[in-house]
Amino acid sequence: MVPGRYSDLDRPALRARDLERSLLRSPGPWTSLRVVDAVPSTNAELAGLARGGGPAGAVLVAEEQTSGRGRLDRTWSAPARSGLTFSVLLRPGGVPAPAWGWFPLLAGVAVTEAVGAVAELAVRLKWPNDVLVGDRKLAGILAERVDDALVLGIGLNVTLSASELPVPTATSLAVEDAAVVDRATLLLAVLRRLGSRYDAFVAAAGDASRSGVAAAYRDACSTLGRDVRAELPGGRTVTGSATDVDASGRLLVQTQAGVEALGAGDVVHLR
Numbered sequence: 001m002v003p004g005r006y007s008d009l010d011r012p013a014l015r016a017r018d019l020e021r022s023l024l025r026s027p028g029p030w031t032s033l034r035v036v037d038a039v040p041s042t043n044a045e046l047a048g049l050a051r052g053g054g055p056a057g058a059v060l061v062a063e064e065q066t067s068g069r070g071r072l073d074r075t076w077s078a079p080a081r082s083g084l085t086f087s088v089l090l091r092p093g094g095v096p097a098p099a100w101g102w103f104p105l106l107a108g109v110a111v112t113e114a115v116g117a118v119a120e121l122a123v124r125l126k127w128p129n130d131v132l133v134g135d136r137k138l139a140g141i142l143a144e145r146v147d148d149a150l151v152l153g154i155g156l157n158v159t160l161s162a163s164e165l166p167v168p169t170a171t172s173l174a175v176e177d178a179a180v181v182d183r184a185t186l187l188l189a190v191l192r193r194l195g196s197r198y199d200a201f202v203a204a205a206g207d208a209s210r211s212g213v214a215a216a217y218r219d220a221c222s223t224l225g226r227d228v229r230a231e232l233p234g235g236r237t238v239t240g241s242a243t244d245v246d247a248s249g250r251l252l253v254q255t256q257a258g259v260e261a262l263g264a265g266d267v268v269h270l271r
Contacts, residue, residue, distance in 0.1 A: 011081035011159055014061060014184055022188055023059070028195025029090060031057030038064040038080070042087035043142055043153040049089060050149035056091040059191065065155075082160045083172070084187055087153040088194070092202050099206025100150070101249035101263065102213065104129045104143035106201055107152050109216045110194035111139055115156070118189045119178035127223040127242065127251045127267050131156075135269070136171035154190065158183055208247065217245065227270040228253065230262050238262065239270075 016035035023030050032055075039045055039062045046060055064080035078085075092103070108129030115131065115138070116123045124132050131139035139156040157165070157172035158181050165172065173181050180186065197213055204211035218224060223242045230238040230253060240255035250261040 011079075013063060013081060014187070016061075019061075019184060019187065023191055026188075026192050026195070027199075028192060029057045029198060030059060030088075030191060030195060031055055033059040033061065035061045035063065038062060038066055040066050041153075042085060043144055043151050046087045046089045046151045047144060047146045050146040050151060054089060056089060056149070058089040059086060060088075061086040061187065078155075078157070078160060078166070079164060081183070082164065083158045084154070084156040084183055084190070086187065087151055088191075090150045090152070090198065091148060092150055092198075092206075093148070095202060095206035098248045099208070100145060102201065102206065102208045103150055103152065104141055105217050105245070105249045106197050106208075106213050107141045107143065107154065107194060109213055109220055110197045111141065111154060111156070111190055112220050113216070114189040114193040115139070115173075115186065118180050118186055119173050119176075120180075121173070121176055121178055124222040125217070125220045126269065127221060127245070128249065132222065133171050133176050136169055138171055138173070138176070152194075156186065156190070158186065208249070214245070221245075223251065223267060223269065229268045229270055230265040231268070232262065232265040238265075242267075 014035045016033060020033035023033055042060045042062050042065060062085045065085045105128055108125045111131050112123045112125055121133055126132055129141040130137050142153040144151045159174045160172040162175055201211040201213055208214035226242055228242045238253055238255060238260050240253040242251055243254050244252045246252055246261055250263045253260045253262060
């Protein structure tokens with residue numbers, strides 16, 4: 001086999017029944033786990049479930065996602081079973097609307113903690129929630145509000161070889177020589193950490209400081225303290241120094257004109 005390349009035998013299918021049994025034995029908000037061979041978008045599937053009154057705690061994993069969406073409506077795809085692509089449905093009652101901005105950041109913290117512990121890699125976050133190894137993107141997260149529900153989608157590159165990566169700025173656990181590339185182990189680790197962070201945040205009524213997620217995010221975020229250029233929806237650009245995140249999870253950027261609080265945008269780290 002060519003080094004860095006994976007065959008179908010190296011990319012086994014996930015065993016949904018075993019995963020669900022193991023997950024539901026752990027503390028957390030999860031109530032079900034389903035694995036499908038292919039779906040256009042796991043987020044879209046769970047958004048439809050949410051609109052139909054579907055229960056909180058559902059996890060949907062796709063072995064292949066054919067029309068995946070990221071932030072700013074970017075599309076992406078990957079070979080079947082080469083990564084983890086999944087979404088979760090949650091109903092965070094009691095969390096005030098302004099605090100919902102913390103959910104994508106919270107998810108980024110959970111993924112970083114789980115992958116760092118299991119894969120033994122130095123992983124960091126770029127605001128709001130891109131998971132990086134160095135300056136290369138390992139995982140992305142998309143959070144969507146659907147009525148009173150939250151749908152979180154996570155995509156993690158696992159066994160993609162260098163030639164399979166969609167862009168030169170991406171990476172995978174295999175490319176980074178991670179200690180573990182078993183997708184079942186990684187999936188359970190991420191879900192358990194996400195569940196723990198989510199439960200603490202909801203118990204704190206969306207108080208990021210009291211739940212501990214604010215401090216964890218600041219520790220993990222490589223954007224803070226750096227000069228950045230933020231490309232905002234509508235074409236506006238903001239350049240300055242990223243100083244902090246506020247109570248709603250917005251990035252605070254010190255510019256020549258003053259401090260701007262950014263709720264969305266594509267951040268570029270400047271050298």
